[in-house]
Amino acid sequence: MKSSRFDPVILTLGFAFLYIPIIILVIYSFNASRLVTVWGGFSLQWYSAMWSNEGLMDAAWVTARVAILSATIGTVLGTMAALSLVRYARFPGKTLFSGMIYAPLVMPEVITGLSLLLLFVALNVDRGFWTVTIAHTTFSMCYVAIVVQSRLLTFDRSLEEAAQDLGCPPVKTFFRITLPLIMPAVVAGWMLAFTLSLDDLVIASFTTGPGATTLPIKIYSQVRLGVTPEINAICTILIGLVTIGVIAASITSKRAELRRIRDEHVALRGAA
Amino acid sequence: MAETATNPNAGPARWLVVAVPYIWLLLFFAAPFLIILKISLSDTAIAMPPYTPVLEGLGALGDFVSQLDFENYTFLMEDPLYIDSYLSSLRMAFISTLLLLLIGYPMALAMARAPTGWRPTLVMMVILPFWTSFLIRVYAWIGILKPEGLLTVLLQAIGLLGPGEQVQIFRTDTAVFIGIVYSYLPFMVLPLYSALEKMDATLLEAANDLGCPPLKAFWRITFPLSLPGVIAGSMICFIPITGEFVIPDLLGGAETLMIGKTLWTEFFGNRDWPLASAVAVLLLLVLVIPIVIFQNQQQKVR
Secondary structure (H helix, E strand, O other): OOOOOOHHHHHHHHHHHHHHHHHHHHHHOOEOOOOOOOOOOEOOHHHHHHHOOHHHHHHHHHHHHHHHHHHHHHHHHHHHHHHHHHHOOOOOOHHHHHHHHHHHHHOOHHHHHHHHHHHHHHOOOOOOHHHHHHHHHHHHHHHHHHHHHHHHHOOOOHHHHHHHHOOOOHHHHHHHHHHHHHHHHHHHHHHHHHHHHHHOOHHHHHHOOOOOOOHHHHHHHHHHOOOOHHHHHHHHHHHHHHHHHHHHHHHHHHHHHHHHHHHHHHHHHHHO | OHHHHHOOOOOHHHHHHHHHHHHHHHHHHHHHHHHHHHHHOOOEOOOOOOEOOOOOOHHHHHHHHHHOOOHHHHHHHHOHHHHHHHHHHHHHHHHHHHHHHHHHHHHHHHHHHOOOOOHHHHHHHHHHHHHOOHHHHHHHHHHHHOOOOHHHHHHHHOOOOOOOOOOOOOOOHHHHHHHHHHHHHHHHHHHHHHHHHOOOHHHHHHHHHOOOOHHHHHHHHHHHHOHHHHHHHHHHHHHHHHOOOHHHHHHOOOOOOOHHHHHHHHHHHOOOHHHHHHHHHHHHHHHHHHHHHHHHHHHHHO
16 A cells, blocks of 8 residues: 555654653653652662562562463463364354353453452352462463464464374374464463463452452552552563563564574475 | 364364363353352342352252342432443443544554555554553553643643643543543554555555545545454454443543443442442443454454
């Protein structure tokens, strides 16, 4: 499509809107003054205040464990779900199954959170670390399933077929051929699940119990009391970690892609 | 053996692959909805859990049917607070979705028209803020919109506001709209972009060669072809915005009525679980149509 001369203007304005609030937040985490509007010079005092805030650090630790565990279980389940959706032409209740994969993506969090809480109460389960992890696993697996599914749909089946023709058993074919080929999508799905878990306030608020306060719950209760530079500091660290993670992942996947193209090239030339 | 070629996981492992995620979703996604429906039909009790169980054991099925009571729903229908919350949520979600389309469409179009080498970077730039926490992004706006916040400072500095004046946006519906548009923009831009990027550029060239003016070509060719993206983006935004809690709670004021906030207050504030469940069931009923549209769209894309 031909571009218009307004396009750069639109993009500049759009990205300014997306980034300026975050940049301001980061800048003010280094503010020596407690007031958000007054610049009192550069200072790291809010980072040390945050570091010595035990409640905040405990919450960060709980959140990290929930996120790693739920993203990992969710990735395994989500990959299985994606395989079922793409590779299994028909099975009883497939429509219901795909409905249950797509619905959590748009379901308002208050509904998901409340309904899961009522399930845990009905099952008489003590709420805490594990109930939050189960809740996060449930929405994580749906996101992973969507990401992996789109990779499986554009997947060249000939390698799998070749392996099977040569007598490789199905499970081995999956781990030796399919999984390495869909790995970038699986990793992307894991990262998405991890950050979504790190973010979640509403579902965690419903499903958590004593001793399992996550970071968003902690941040939320402090934000309600007002803006403090300490929150800016912890937010800045989270933003930094996520940015580094996303950029590193995209560089790694680009490298892997390049290597794959080169390998294919070499293989083709070798064959010729 | 065509059968094994289409089913690489033949054997017992084959069924496990379907069964494990299926059972997980039935247990932790479908079953909770039945429970929420059940509890919405029970009475409030001062106890833990704060409701009287409707169903005690499977033998009580006869009692169950006779005991069902729609008291909570009648209450919801009679109290204007709830009806107003639903209507106001739908109105806010509708206006926000329109605003998102108005801002997101030009961005997606500009991205799709950008040089091919630039596009992955632009997509990455749209996704990056989405990776940072929702809560953090809403929090960032509090510091800007507060009466003594940065917007006031900026407007005073350029002389648009007098020294004593302050912007009165924080804790109003306007602040909620800003927060929603800001938070959901990536969800709108990405489906639009992927629809526009797939478009065949030769169609527009042909229209141009045949003398069709650019604006007309946009409405006759570009827009209709991007319709799947418009529907997907609108649904991905509209449905969760209707039940949004964090944004109206942190940026909205006392007069901002949204059903997610009402449900939250009913549950955490008044500890009325059956009523909160009834609010959730009705919200789900309101959203069934958009959810079905969304799912059909997703299945078509596949």
